[in-house]
Amino acid sequence: MLVSYNWLKDFLNMDGVDPYALAEKLSRSGVEIASTVHPEDGVSKLVVGHILTCEKIEGTHLNKTTVDVGEDEARQIVCGAPNVAAGQDVIVALPGARLPGGIKIKKGKLRGIESNGMICGLQELGFSDSVVPPKYADGIWVFHDPDLKPGDSVFAALGMDDYVLDFDITPNRADTSSMEGAAYEVGALIDQKPKIEDVVLKEDGADWTGDFTAVADEKIAPKYYLRKLTGVKIAESPLWMQARLWNAGIRPINNVVDATNYVMLLTGQPMHAYDAKLFDNTKKIEVRLAKEGEKLQLLNEKEINLDPQDIVITDGEQAVGLAGVMGGLNSEVTEETTDVILEAAVFDPALTRKAALRHDNRTDASALFEKGINWDNTQKALDICALILRANAGATVLSGEIKASDLDKEAVVITTTASRTNKILGTDLSMDEIVKILGKLNFPVAVNGDEYTVTVPNRRWDIFIDSDIFEEVGRIYGYDNIKSTHPATGELIGGYAADEVKARHLRQLLEGQGLSETINYSLTSEELATTFVKKALAPVKVNWPLNSARTTMRQNLICGLLDTVAYNFARKQTELQLFENGRVYDMEGGDYHEHEHLAAAYVGLAGESNWQHKDEVVDFYYVKGQLEDVFEMIGVKDVEYRAEAIKGMHPTRTAGIYVNDEYIGLIGQIAPVLAMTDKNFAGKEIYVYELNLDALLPLMAKGVKSKPAPKYPAVQRDLSILVDEDVTNAQVESCIKENAGKYLVSVEVIDVYQGAHLAAGKKSLAYRLTFLNEAETLTDAVVTKATDNVQAALEEKLEANIR
Known part of the structure; x- marks a missing residue:
């Protein structure tokens, strides 16, 4: 249950109650809070904008707009959303704005046209696809609130200023599965009585109960109440209601469906709204067990074969809903609906749970029914929903209600x-x-x-x-106030500094890759001390060296690793994967400095020789792959490899490693000329990398976040292109990622060819694109659209030929 802190203020005085402290207090009292989320965190400079003009940019899907954002002059913004139009009130991210994921909005040009900001959809603000109203799922969000003015902050209007507490509710505490239940729980902890108001509903229409009947078996539906409303005008719900729904993880649909979901969140009583015209012929609702062979198409368009133990709602003849789980498609409230029948009921929890599992259709309603609900709220929920529809949908509440069953629950x-x-x-x-x-x-x-x-x-x-x-x-x-019987001790628990914890984690990752750790001397020759570094600094020499090979403090770790490799080669150990974590030393500006480094060396086969497979020899790309795995595991992103000329390294098989244009190390092959100085290295290719941990450790993520494996399958598409030979893989991958849309999860090179069958100066590249939507199954249409966008972009930006 996602509980809104701001909504709690409707019931309790929350002044001075910190949301995070409240979450801790709740967890200590037995209601675990899985997380406390403040949607506004990490997001800034988002305001309401009014679109003054909107012009199509010829030959593109883009539009040039001028937007009033409450400043002296309107801003020109290029927008590609299909639903953008003049006269709309929209969300505008101003230059300098921060969006989720660390995205920063800057002034720029699209197709040569200046754009001073960004018109946003809800997904770009961090909203899940599952809660974005269908009308705005593929475009920008449009406000319909007359109280919002250009320049107003959007956070309060969208509910992003709220704190959402995730109540990880155990089955025995299902009473907290509503805002009222949560308010009672919070009130007990802060010593306040929640303000739970009684509902008074004044009926204003003619009596409808005379020619309509409802029948329910008390064993399977001990309470079953109905009300009818006419003159309903289907529209969007007020923004405040939509904000409360999506903060609770529910997608707003329309003012009728939203009202039932809102009441369910408020009271814990699931509700359903039927299009009343469904019952025009029979004038009857019957709640019974399903008959053998009956079928029902649910609201999600899934057709099920009903079981004799399923509770169904019928019009007296055919099933129109699976009780406690989901309504039927034939009873759906649509834009043409004018009259609705509201249902509030209590259904047998065991039968409801089994039906949801049997048909693989567990819903918020079934989750509530199976754990139990408050019988005292059935009438209240029905009346609140009627009041909301009167206010938000212009409905007339007809006189009278029908109670097909109405058992009391003894206290x-x-x-x-x-x-x-x-x-x-x-x-x-x-x-x-x-x-x-x-x-x-x-x-x-x-x-x-x-x-x-x-x-x-x-x-x-x-x-x-x-x-x-x-x-x-x-x-x-x-x-915590109950006295403990455990003896108190004076022991202190030690620990490591934050950087040492990170360095130890790195060493463990390399050990996990199969590398063996070595420890080498910090002293080497002056020549080797300043080799294998991009920029050699003044050497640090010792006054009384033991011998000519140990005169200078090392500026790199590779020199020591080469000594270890030579030592092993001399003893016929030629398959090596080694690493060292240690200090290097230099002098700059007259001061001595120490730096923490990590280096690795590879030579020979990538794995043990085996008759079952062809041996893989270590090369540049194998070592680069090993290093990329390490970067991925420690959360370092935006790593770039640039060809470099570094002393002691192979002239064409060496790269500098950069993160955000900061040099953090090197990777490549030891220069063959240098390897020839030791007879043990003859005919061997030695690959190394070295990282400056002083620069790398601050970039490491604080921890690895795990998530469940995707429930839905990924979709793969292969793409083969012909490009000029000077076009790099990085350029191609960047173009693909920029244009493939949000469901692209990986881009993989699967083939490279350059030879006799191609024109001079050309090369063929093949890629495998993997798409995944973690919320639902991807359709061919979505993936095809994404690949079409990629192909168009490659043709336009890189002059690629699609093969």
């Missing part, structure tokens, strides 16, 4: 003693303290000496026995 009364409470909890609470704690939970208590009796409200259907009461007392009193 649970528990009697126990203060002495037993303290014995079980290990506390020493007085009766007054126990009563005060239960009062925070809004539990009525009657006291008789050491004995007290609790009348449990129906909203807490998880409480049955005295042990449940003890648990409530203990968690509100505070588990």
Whole structure:
């Protein structure tokens, strides 16, 4: 359950209550908070803009707009959204704005036309595809709120100024699966009684119950209520309601569907709205078990074969909904709907759960029904939804309601003693303290000496026995306040500095790749000390060297690794993968400096020789792949490899490593001339890389975030192009990534050819593009559109021929 901090303010005085501190307090009281998210974090300079003009840019899908953002002059912005038009109020990211993912908006040109900002869709603000209203899924967001003016910040309007607490609810605490339930829980912790208002609904239409009947079996639907509304005008819901819905993880659809979802979030009572014209012929609703052979097409267009243990809603003849799970497509509220019938009910939790699992169609409603709901809220939810539709959809609430079933739920009364409470909890609470704690939970208590009796409200259907009461007392009193019996010790726990933790993590990653760690002397010859570095600095010499080979402090680690390689070669160990983590030394500006480095050396085969496969010899690309795996595992991105001429390295098989234009190391082959100085190196290719950890460690991610494996399949498309031989792979990949859209997850080179069958100065490149939507299955249309955009961009920007 995603709980809105701002919505809690409707029930409680939250002044001075920090959302993060509240989350910690809730977790300590037994309701775990999986995360606390502030959607506005990392996002800035987003304002409301009013589009004054919108002109199509000939030959493109782009539009040139002028937008009033509350400044003295309107801004010119180029926008490619298909739904952009003059007269709209939109979200504008001004130059300098920050968007999720670290994206910074800058002034620029598109197709040679100046663009001073960006008109945004909700996804670009970090909203999930699953909550963006369908109307705006493929374009920009358009405001319809007359109170918003150009230049106003959008964060409050879109609910991004909120804090969303993710209640990781266990089955026994399903009472917190609503805003009212969450308010009771939070109120108990901050010692406030939530303001839960009674609902008074005034009916303003003719009675409709005379010619309509409803029948429900009390065993499968102990409560089943209906109301009818006419004159409904289908439209978008008010922005405040949409913001509350998407912050709760629900996609806004229209004002009728949104009202039912809003009431479900508010009260925990699932609801459904039927298009009333479905029942014009039969004038009847019947709730029963399905018959053998019956079928139903659900709202998600999935057709199911109903089981005799499925509870179904029917029009007296055919099924129109799978009770507690999802309505039927034939009862859907559409833009043509004018009259609706609202349903609020309680269905058998076991049958609802089994039906959802049986048809692989678990919904928010079924999740609530299977865990149990508050029977006291059925009437309230029905009336609130009617009030909302009167206000937001211009509906007329017809007089009367139909109750096909209406069983009462007997209150649970528990009697126990203060002495037993303290014995079980290990506390020493007085009766007054126990009563005060239960009062925070809004539990009525009657006291008789050491004995007290609790009348449990129906909203807490998880409480049955005295042990449940003890648990409530203990968690509100505070588990931390219960004295511990563990002996106190004076031991101190040691630890590593942050950079040392990162360096150790790097070493573990290299060990995981199969490399062996070495430790070498910090002293070497003056020649080798200043070799294998892009820019040699003044050497640091020792006054009394032991011999001519150990006169100078090293400026690189590669020289030591070569000594280790030579030592192993002399002993017939020629398949080596080694690394070292250590300090290097130099003098600059008259001062001595130490730097932390990491280096690795590879020679021989990439793996053990085996009759089952062809041996792979280590080369530049193998070593580069190993290093790229390390960068990926530590979260370092935007790594660039540039051809470099570095002393001691191969002239055409060496690259400098850069991150954001900062040099952090090198990778390549040891120069053959240098390798020939040692007879043991004869005929061997030695590949190395060396990294400056002083520059690299600050770039490492703080931790690796894991996520579940995708539930939906990826789609792969191969692309072969013919380009000029001076076009680099980096240029091609950059062009592909810029134009393939948000579902592209990887680009892989699968073939390179340059030879007799191609024109001089040309080369053929083949790529495999992988697309994945983690929210739903990708369609061929979406992938084809993405590949078409890529091909067009390659032809335009790189003059590529698609093969």
